[in-house]
Amino acid sequence: MTITNRWLLPEGVEEILPPKAIELEQLCRKIIDLFSTWGYEFVIPPMVEYLESLLTGTGEDLDLKTFKLTDQLSGRLMGVRADITPQVARIDAHLLKRDTPTRLCYLGSVLHTRPGKSGDTRAPLQVGAELYGHSGVASDIEIVKLMLATLNQLGINQTYIDFGHIGLFRTLSANSSLTITQQAEVFEALQRKAKDELKSLYKEWKVNDASSKALLELIDFNGDVSVLDDAKKYFKNFSPDIGQYLDEIKALSESITGHADVSINIDLAELRGYHYHTGMVYTAFVPGEGDGLAFGGRYDDIGSAFGRARPATGFSTDVKSLLKQQTIVKNSPPRIFAPASGDSALTEKINSLRESGKIVVVELDGQQASASDMNCDQQLVLEKGEWITKDIT
Numbered sequence: 001m002t003i004t005n006r007w008l009l010p011e012g013v014e015e016i017l018p019p020k021a022i023e024l025e026q027l028c029r030k031i032i033d034l035f036s037t038w039g040y041e042f043v044i045p046p047m048v049e050y051l052e053s054l055l056t057g058t059g060e061d062l063d064l065k066t067f068k069l070t071d072q073l074s075g076r077l078m079g080v081r082a083d084i085t086p087q088v089a090r091i092d093a094h095l096l097k098r099d100t101p102t103r104l105c106y107l108g109s110v111l112h113t114r115p116g117k118s119g120d121t122r123a124p125l126q127v128g129a130e131l132y133g134h135s136g137v138a139s140d141i142e143i144v145k146l147m148l149a150t151l152n153q154l155g156i157n158q159t160y161i162d163f164g165h166i167g168l169f170r171t172l173s174a175n176s177s178l179t180i181t182q183q184a185e186v187f188e189a190l191q192r193k194a195k196d197e198l199k200s201l202y203k204e205w206k207v208n209d210a211s212s213k214a215l216l217e218l219i220d221f222n223g224d225v226s227v228l229d230d231a232k233k234y235f236k237n238f239s240p241d242i243g244q245y246l247d248e249i250k251a252l253s254e255s256i257t258g259h260a261d262v263s264i265n266i267d268l269a270e271l272r273g274y275h276y277h278t279g280m281v282y283t284a285f286v287p288g289e290g291d292g293l294a295f296g297g298r299y300d301d302i303g304s305a306f307g308r309a310r311p312a313t314g315f316s317t318d319v320k321s322l323l324k325q326q327t328i329v330k331n332s333p334p335r336i337f338a339p340a341s342g343d344s345a346l347t348e349k350i351n352s353l354r355e356s357g358k359i360v361v362v363e364l365d366g367q368q369a370s371a372s373d374m375n376c377d378q379q380l381v382l383e384k385g386e387w388i389t390k391d392i393t
Contacts, residue, residue, distance in 0.1 A: 012122030045087035093303035128316030135311035155328035164270025221268035337371035
């Protein structure tokens with residue numbers, strides 16, 4: 001690296017400068033304060049952990065995103081976290097060990113080996129809320145409502161939310177004649193909604209059983225909540241578990257139907273987080289953005305690796321992405337310029353202004369920059385023996 005490019009950052013890693021940095025910090029505080037009013041307790045997991053703990057129960061997807069390094073003290077392999085949710089699950093299962101429903105929230109940087117797509121950050125600032133110890137749909141409803149409340153904090157006037165259920169694919173696959181390898185190919189095709197491709201594969205494999213065909217039909221169950229009634233009729237002779245999954249999605253949809261600014265879409269072929277989630281999954285979108293802004297779902301199995309298999313559901317989002325969507329305009333407090341002076345009355349005035357939350361920039365001895373150069377809107381001037389604040393004209 002030459003002297004001329006030592007300032008370059010790795011691709012997908014960025015720094016945030018004034019005034020955006022303080023706006024981001026204020027948004028973080030606002031979100032955590034919101035979570036607190038809902039009873040979610042704040043935890044701070046470490047940036048690095050031993051790899052086996054960090055990736056337990058998360059599947060291959062997270063493994064590929066995780067930077068690995070060797071601990072110079074123990075010689076064991078460690079990872080820089082790519083997701084905080086597994087860490088919070090470990091805290092609930094192994095450290096807190098509560099028998100009651102437990103609400104936890106978190107905020108921290110994560111690091112990905114590769115961006116999700118070209119131009120994406122590899123260092124999101126992840127914030128999330130997790131609810132442990134309750135297996136009913138009521139906990140999913142609470143998490144979705146909290147996710148929507150978080151977006152409302154930004155002044156977002158319209159939200160689109162997709163609902164799916166991982167249990168559908170798991171149950172149909174288990175009851176099908178497909179081999180493990182074939183199930184993996186079907187999984188990939190469903191994610192791309194490639195129905196014609198699946199038909200060709202089924203013809204090649206000579207697959208004709210009802211559960212395999214039903215996997216193919218999942219793609220067409222995509223639309224408003226009426227899709228659930230159609231799916232209920234189609235799956236009435238299948239496993240009773242499928243009917244239960246559809247009822248869960250319906251209950252979740254009905255719980256937020258009264259939100260005027262929320263549009264609901266059902267997608268029974270939604271498999272995001274398949275290797276991680278076990279039940280309902282949900283993604284929030286905003287107008288004009290093709291990618292989801294907040295993601296959530298149920299992941300009941302992850303705690304078993306830490307000694308306690310507790311039901312769990314939660315959501316997370318990247319605060320940096322949220323900041324880009326924020327529509328609430330805040331008036332920045334004025335910056336007040338104070339001249340260099342040993343006057344005790346001036347020092348007292350400066351301290352009083354700062355204690356009241358005002359921003360005061362004090363001139364340094366010998367500095368050439370004026371109040372305007374220091375981005376100040378006001379200045380302290382001495383009039384009739386009293387220091388007063390005046391606008392800079």
